[in-house]
Structure formats: C-alpha cells, structure tokens
Amino acid sequence: MNFSALHQQVKQQTDASLLKLIEELPDYAPQLKAAMRHALLAGGKRMRPLLVHVVGNTLDVPKKDQMAISMAIECVHAYSLVHDDLPAMDDDDLRRGMPTCHIAFDEATAILAGDALQTLGFSILADAELSDFGDTKRAKLLSILANCAGYHGMCGGQAIDLASTGQTINIDALKMLHRLKTGALLRACVEMIATVCGTLDKQSEADLLVFASNIGLAFQVQDDILDVEGSNEILGKPAGSDEAQGKNTFPAKLGLDGAKEELAVLHEKALQPLTRLPYNTDSLIAFSELLVKRDH
Amino acid sequence: MNFSALHQQVKQQTDASLLKLIEELPDYAPQLKAAMRHALLAGGKRMRPLLVHVVGNTLDVPKKDQMAISMAIECVHAYSLVHDDLPAMDDDDLRRGMPTCHIAFDEATAILAGDALQTLGFSILADAELSDFGDTKRAKLLSILANCAGYHGMCGGQAIDLASTGQTINIDALKMLHRLKTGALLRACVEMIATVCGTLDKQSEADLLVFASNIGLAFQVQDDILDVEGSNEILGKPAGSDEAQGKNTFPAKLGLDGAKEELAVLHEKALQPLTRLPYNTDSLIAFSELLVKRDH
Numbered sequence A, B: 001m002n003f004s005a006l007h008q009q010v011k012q013q014t015d016a017s018l019l020k021l022i023e024e025l026p027d028y029a030p031q032l033k034a035a036m037r038h039a040l041l042a043g044g045k046r047m048r049p050l051l052v053h054v055v056g057n058t059l060d061v062p063k064k065d066q067m068a069i070s071m072a073i074e075c076v077h078a079y080s081l082v083h084d085d086l087p088a089m090d091d092d093d094l095r096r097g098m099p100t101c102h103i104a105f106d107e108a109t110a111i112l113a114g115d116a117l118q119t120l121g122f123s124i125l126a127d128a129e130l131s132d133f134g135d136t137k138r139a140k141l142l143s144i145l146a147n148c149a150g151y152h153g154m155c156g157g158q159a160i161d162l163a164s165t166g167q168t169i170n171i172d173a174l175k176m177l178h179r180l181k182t183g184a185l186l187r188a189c190v191e192m193i194a195t196v197c198g199t200l201d202k203q204s205e206a207d208l209l210v211f212a213s214n215i216g217l218a219f220q221v222q223d224d225i226l227d228v229e230g231s232n233e234i235l236g237k238p239a240g241s242d243e244a245q246g247k248n249t250f251p252a253k254l255g256l257d258g259a260k261e262e263l264a265v266l267h268e269k270a271l272q273p274l275t276r277l278p279y280n281t282d283s284l285i286a287f288s289e290l291l292v293k294r295d296h
Helices: A003-023 A030-041 A047-058 A063-084 A107-127 A135-149 A154-164 A171-196 A202-229 A250-276 A282-293 B003-023 B030-041 B047-058 B063-084 B107-127 B135-149 B154-164 B171-196 B202-229 B250-276 B282-293
Strands: none
Touching: A003 A030, A003 A047, A003 A063, A003 A282, A030 A063, A030 A107, A030 B154, A047 A063, A047 A171, A047 A202, A047 A282, A063 A107, A063 A135, A063 A154, A063 A171, A063 B107, A107 A135, A107 B063, A107 B107, A107 B135, A107 B154, A135 A154, A135 A171, A135 B107, A135 B135, A154 A171, A154 B030, A154 B107, A171 A202, A171 A250, A202 A250, A202 A282, A250 A282, B003 B030, B003 B047, B003 B063, B003 B282, B030 B063, B030 B107, B047 B063, B047 B171, B047 B202, B047 B282, B063 B107, B063 B135, B063 B154, B063 B171, B107 B135, B135 B154, B135 B171, B154 B171, B171 B202, B171 B250, B202 B250, B202 B282, B250 B282
16 A cells, blocks of 8 residues: 555544544533534544554554554644634634634633543543553553643643743744644654554664654644745645744744755654664655645 | 541642642743642642542542542642633633632633643543552543543533523433533542442442432532522632523522422432441541531
C-alpha cells in the first residue's frame, strides 16, 4: 500500500471508529452529543492517528492497540481545538471550512463538548480491550496522555501562547511554547506506541522520540508559514489570522525565508535519528514529508 | 476522634496536599498555575474527600490510597465548578465568598485552568504511588473517574441542566439530571474506595453504593433548599440565584415543604442499607447528617 492510500485508510478507519463511539452514547443530552460529534468528525486530517499507525506498523504493534491510542489522542486533540476556538481564546468562527463548535452550537455547549471529549480520551484508554500486555502498560498510557494534555503539555503551552500574544518573546520561548502546545501530543503518539511495543530497545525509543519532537515543532512552523502563504479556501479558515491576533510566529520572528530554513533544519533533525533504526523507516520519512509539505 | 475533628483533619490534609501539588508545577505558565491554585484552594468544604476518608476508614483502606483518590476527585470537582461558573454557563461571580475564577483572572485562563485541573485529576491516579495492589485496580480507578466525569456523568448532567433551564421538566428528569451532575462524582468516591479495598463482599459494596446514590441526590436537594432559605453571607454566593436563572429545582417542583420531605426520604433511603453492613457505620451516618443538615 502506498503512503497516500495508507493515510486514506487511517482517515476512514478513524472517522468510522469515532463515529461509532459517539453513536453509542445514550441520547439523554442530544445537544452535547451532537456537538461532540461535530468536533470529532468535522473533517480532520487525522495526522496524529496517522503517526500512531505509521510508528505502530513499523514496530509491529497490534491494530487494536494502535486504534485505541489514536482515538484517545484524537479526542484530546479535538477537545483542544474546540476550546482554543472559543471567543475568550482565539475567537475563530471557521475551522476546516466548517463553523467552529461554538458557532454551530453555542458557547456553553462548546465548553462542555470540549470537557466531555477530554474525559472521553481517558475513558477510551481506561476501558479499551487492548492486547494482553497487562494493566501496567495501560496505566503508563494514561499517564502519558495526562502528561501531554495538561499543565506539562498542551494546556501549559496554550497558557504561554495566551500570555505572550501581543507581547514579544524570543525564538527559544516560541519553540518551548510549541513543544508544549503542539509537540507534546505528537510526541505522545510515539511514546504510547513505544510503551505497548514489547521489543523496542532504549536507543531506538530515544531515536523515535527525537524524530517525534522535531516533527512536532516542524508541524507548527509549517502551520505558521501556511497562515502567511495559504489561501482561505485551501486552509478552510482565514489566512493571516496569526498576525491579526498579534500571535508570535516563526515567520514573524525569522522572516518567511528564515522560517522555511528553520523548517528544513527541523526536518533534517527529525530524519537523522531514523538512519540508526533497525526498521524500514520509509513510512516515517513519508509521514515527515507529508507534514512539512502540506498546503493546509 | 469525633466527626467534626475528622472533617477538620481531612480538610487540612486535603488543602495541604493540593497546595503542594500545585506548588510543584513548573513556573512557565504563572497565570494558569495561579488560577489552578485559586480554583483548588478557595475554601471548599471538601465533602468528597471527607466521604472518601469516611468510607476508606470504615473499610480499612490505606491512607495513601484514600489521599490519591480524594485529590483526583477534588481536582475534577474543582474543574467542574470553574467551568459551571463561566459567563456562558451559570455566569456566577462569587463562590464561597470569593470571586470565581474567571472574575479573579479572565475567561480564557478560567477555561484553561478547568481543562488542566481535569487532566490533573487523571494524572494523579495514573502516577500516584499507591498500595501494592497492582495496576489492574489503578486502571479501574481511572475508568471510574472517566465514567463519572464525562458524558455518562457530570458533563451529561450539566448538559441536561443547561437544556432544561427555563423549560419545565418533571421530577424524574430532575432526579436523573442531578444523579448525573452531582451524584456521579459522590458515588465514584465510594466506588473507588470499594475498588481498592481487598475484602469487601458484593452485598456490602452494593449497600454502600445505594448509600452513596441517595446521599448524592440528598446533597443536591439540600443545595436547592439552601438557595431558597439561605442568606448570601452564609452561602458565600447570592441566594435565590436558581430561581432567578430559571433553574429547575426541588423546591420549585415540590414546594419548600415537599423538598424537605424528599430530603428526609432520601436520607432514610441512604441510611437503610447501612444497617446490613458488617462495619461500624457511625461515621457514615454522621457524614449523611452533616450533608443534609449543613447551612452552606
């Protein structure tokens, strides 16, 4: 299967599994259920599930473990987007060409849908039928999810982002911000797969984490570049919104060419440790290219 | 130790442990950290930790397990209060006589603090040093927490509450709402202690859960009564706010006397299964009395 077909397959399987998960919820809170479905299924690229599956396939991790991990991660990712889009945060009306959750529903419902999606992420890992690897690994997965999502990861990064919007911060602070806000969840994809894989040596795990960290930051640099260069139509949201909101971005710090150079450097840093891995890394390389060359 | 001294001790230990937990967070997001501390430490009565300790002591569960459970529950409880108070939700400026989180800080910070506190609840259970009872019980604790917090519990109940505000719902729907919104978390306190207790028979566990369910609903009935009868000063928030907001309440459905009768019936239903338990249930009874007779 070529890489594009794999991505398509992961997207379809993730969409179908998430839809099933939502459909199975009882109907006593129909508005909340609809908002959770909207947030989870409004056309995401499923980059995190793809990363989980690419690393999972590379390490021969069973499909059902891959699926539980990627669904949990995607719930947490979806919750973060719903809350980030709120009027009190980035105040975005559009995402992926669709109305954001608080526009499609209302603010209270969007806050609650985000809350319930975060819980659902933990619920999936706590309850999923996993391979027979014992609950010590399950507990580790939950610990990784909590660590990447909370103060030490995504929430911490978003707080720094809010505090530094309209302020000047240096490039190291900007990198730190995005390592927490975007990078931690991408890194967790790899960390979780490494956790359930029974055969990974320490050096290979460390190499995969270096790959993930650099890819995570590259993802954000490309996001910033697209916000400058992209069109509303392809992005599915207004281009130029970072600058309009006074956000610190890589192009603002380094210039557009400087940001592109930074992207190339991070990409190179991500690929370098792969050369040491005793696995076929073609799909990891393909993933990194998809990520840095995407146009939306 | 008499019951009041036990409550005082639990309150002090919970406050101290939660403060330590927050103090240990790194300082890179100082505003978020301060908001989390405000939400966790602004004078809660610690009824849920007290319930955990009362049931835990009754069943001889080690102190460190009790503490991990009660801290996790309290983080989730605190997050729910921060989000419920938001302008888009109940729009409350005061809680326990203090400014609510979005008033003391701002809305974005309050949303994030709630988010990070929810994550912290899971983090505590995933990472706590527990008694040597194996990770299967730890995974079960995380599953219970997710179940009581998300769509199947607190978030679902809050969604029904929002949807029914200003509408007329019947008494059964009102009970269902509060069994989810308030009851699920109180029930989870007992369910978690029962999970870690190695010696509890099925009938006793069922009896304790009937106690918890009825106590949970009684808690809400008393809350509604206090909102009618209490004074701003003692409540630490404006009395009469339920009616002003068009909330469905037990006094609104049943009249004030009817609500008091319902409270007595629920209290009786809570106490009845305790008579079968092969334990000294004095502190469980004392807890139930504290709960239904409290004035704030």
